[in-house]
Amino acid sequence: MNLVTDEKHGKIIDVGSFQHFIIMKEKLEKKMKCMLCFVNYPVIKKQFFVTNITNITNNDLQQNENITTLYALDPEARTFCFHDGKYGHTITNGAVYNRCSDIDFNSYYNGNFTVGIEGSRVGTIIDLGSSEDLKEKYKYSETVGNGQGFASIHRKNNTIFILKGNAYNNTFQVMDESSTLFQERSTASSSVILGHLYLVRITDHSNAAFERIVKMLVIAYRPNELVTIRWELLI
Incomplete structure (x- = not known):
């Protein structure tokens, strides 16, 4: 057993x-x-x-759409269209075509942004300096990370404003660069500098009603390779 x-x-x-x-x-x-x-x-x-x-919200996705990387050696992605947020060139039927190029990276001048490059378009680009430069110049209060200056830049008619005083007082002052931005120019270029803010204005000789104004912040940069910008149309 x-x-x-x-x-x-x-x-x-x-x-x-x-x-x-x-x-x-x-x-x-x-x-x-x-x-x-x-x-x-x-x-x-x-x-x-x-x-x-x-569970990702639409606000998160929308925010990411305003960050774009341009690639110096890519036939499509070295130019960009602020109107629809897409690259300026397209490859179709075995050839590269211009679609809508508001800004170019590195093609015309090494290490530069160039605007006003399409047909009868003319452009102006102004390097505003870094967030620290703007804070020092316009004497407003920043928060950790120095984003308030960029966030506050906006347009009213033909004038550009920036923060005045405290970030949450909703008070603003005219930027000295405003008058320069609204002067007629031709093709314009500016050196790409990491951490710098830029104002861009594009008009069209053949269409008086056309105007596109953009603020940009360079958030990543590898010379002769790529640049990443945060951008926003100023309407």
Whole structure:
């Protein structure tokens, strides 16, 4: 006669008996539960991450659309259109075509932005300096990260304004560069400098109603390779 110990109840029982069958059945059920949990873990994990992804808000996605990287050696992505937020060139039927190029990176002059490059378009680009430069010049209060100056720059008619005093007082002052921006120019270029802010104005000799004004901030730069800008149309 073979005997085994029932660990749960502290009893010795016969192998092959009904009691032994019940014990073995309970052990098998426990093993099956463990196996099911292990097999289902990747599915549960995948569902968890999918839920997180779908919780991204439209505001986050919209914010990312105002950050663009231009690539010096890419036939499409070295120019950019502020009107629709897409690259200025397109490859169609085996050839590169201009689609809408408001600004160019590195093609006309190494390490430069160039504007006013399409047909009868003319452009002006002004390097405003860094956030620290603007804070020092216009004597307004910044917060950690120095983003208030860039955020506050806006247009009213033919005048550009920037923050005055405290960031949350909703008071502004005229920028000295405003008058220069609204002077008629031709094709214009400016050196790309990491951390600098720029104002861009593009008009059209053949269309008096056309005007495009943009503020930009260079947030990443590798010379002769790429530049990343945060930009916003000033309407």
